[in-house]
Amino acid sequence: MRDNRGKRHELAVVLVGVTLAVLSNRDGCLSSIHRHLANHYEKLVNVLGEEKRRPLSRSQLPRVLEKVSVAVFDDLIFSHFGIKLNEKERKWLAIDGKELRGSIASGAKRGEAMVQAVAHESGKTMAQNYYCGTKESEVPRVRKLLTERALLTQKISFDALHCKPQTLAMIAQSKGKYLVGLKENQKQLRQEVLKTSENHANLWKIAGTKKGHGRIETR
Template identity: 25%
Template sequence: MDFFAHLSLIEDPRSSVNRQHDLVDIMFLVMAAVVSGCEGWQEIEDFGTNKLDWLRKYRPFAGAIPTRHSIARIIRGIAIEPLVHALFTWVNARRQAAGQSIIAIDGKTIRGAVNQHGSDNCLHLVTAFDTGEGLVLCQKATQHKGGEIETVRQLIDCLDIKDAIVTMDALHCQKETLQRLTARGADFVVQVKENQPGLLAAIRSQFQPWWEHDGEGLAQHCTQEQGHGRQEERTVFQLTAELPAEQKLAWPGITSLIAVERSRGQKGKVTLDTQYYVSSLAIEPEQAAKAVRQHWHIENKQHWVLDVTYREDLSRIGDREAAEVFALFRRIALNMAQHHPKSISKRRKIKCACWSDDFRMEMFFGVTTDANCSQKV
């Protein structure tokens, strides 16, 4: 099923009376504009006016490009859940995951999308991110950051995560959340902090005898990195979970415990810290180290890129429904940029999509030509 077939599954919420613009046409217009770097409704209208001939190669666009107000009103009326399902089904059909996927789940607040009620009503989104493929797999909004736990559970229920490793931060070290992951056939690596004091104390207690001997004899994996005037050594220790009976009963899916010891040296000063994780994985410290490390890809390769390249945190779309749809289109645009094989930065890909009709076509429909960013359009 192609891109337009997925969009055609979205129900048009408008009355059929005096309906001037086709819904699929408008969604394609907005998606193409966002892929090309447009950040607001006026820019989308301008893009459509200037690229109408290109748009008509793929869709009828029987009338003129609607005004920015009409575009915003149409997008605001779309039901978000069917749109999320349609677009991410299209994304997943293009995935080419090799080996066991590592899927990071985390939340992000769009700080610029503030409505008339103030900052407490900033749009907060939870996303699942395939850290190997670099693709956003799904998004779900929560009413506020404090509601993220339940939203993550809902996200887990709608993801295809069988045989994947799911990573999450300490907020989601919750019995019900881990049970849902296990029920869905997924493994997990989840950080543990003071929000679960009994579990954290049990983990520290099990590692303590080993620390007295510098971890000698523990399954471990060590890496060293150097850059930006800083040297970092990370050692991942893993052992079979032997929790007290009470903890074992409360956390039945935990198979192994992980400790990550980090030593950072910069300007002659060395800092040490240790973080703890629980996992359903068997003892394989190299795999555990990879899962812990790749969890941060959701920050570095999704959140950071959305803010710096797509300027998401500067978005001033205050209407919550419209902001959520626009955020979805940004994430799909990020996926399309990631999927395009040209070895250039995502920022350059956005510029190429803006300048080159052929490159923009490739972003949607795959590479069939050697599109040149500098070609005359």
């Protein structure tokens, strides 16, 4: 793919880099995604066997991505891994809280706020609720939304604010599923999750041989 400055970029490298960034918890921020892509660019082109060029610039990243068909790219990923999901299996809801613009009074830190359950695929708001941010926090309001709107049996994604035992237990007990962020401020839980993932079998391995200094190294 050629950007508007005439520079060529291998689309496979860009898309794989963006996908890896999203899987590394860089979702939602293009600057963060681009930093991850740039920092791992050399390793990425080596693994993919592509010619090494300068990484795509931050300003060009959204211009390239807007030309990609999300539906086609989505199908390619799922077909590559042999995954076929029906409509029900693909239905995930994202829980998010927002301050209402213009509602924060002078000298105050919080104002009127809302929590929403938004469908991942369509972006449609499936449920929402309002509360006063100066009197109540987002966490209990989200629990109330999940209960009152019968969402506990659904598949829900949260940010790290909602990585709370009570919230997640409510979903698990109702046979729902959840995906939640985990930050370094929960050190013990994070270490346990990392250890658990280390004990899983590798999905694939990459090996290479290098000669030099009178020896052969295999990595």
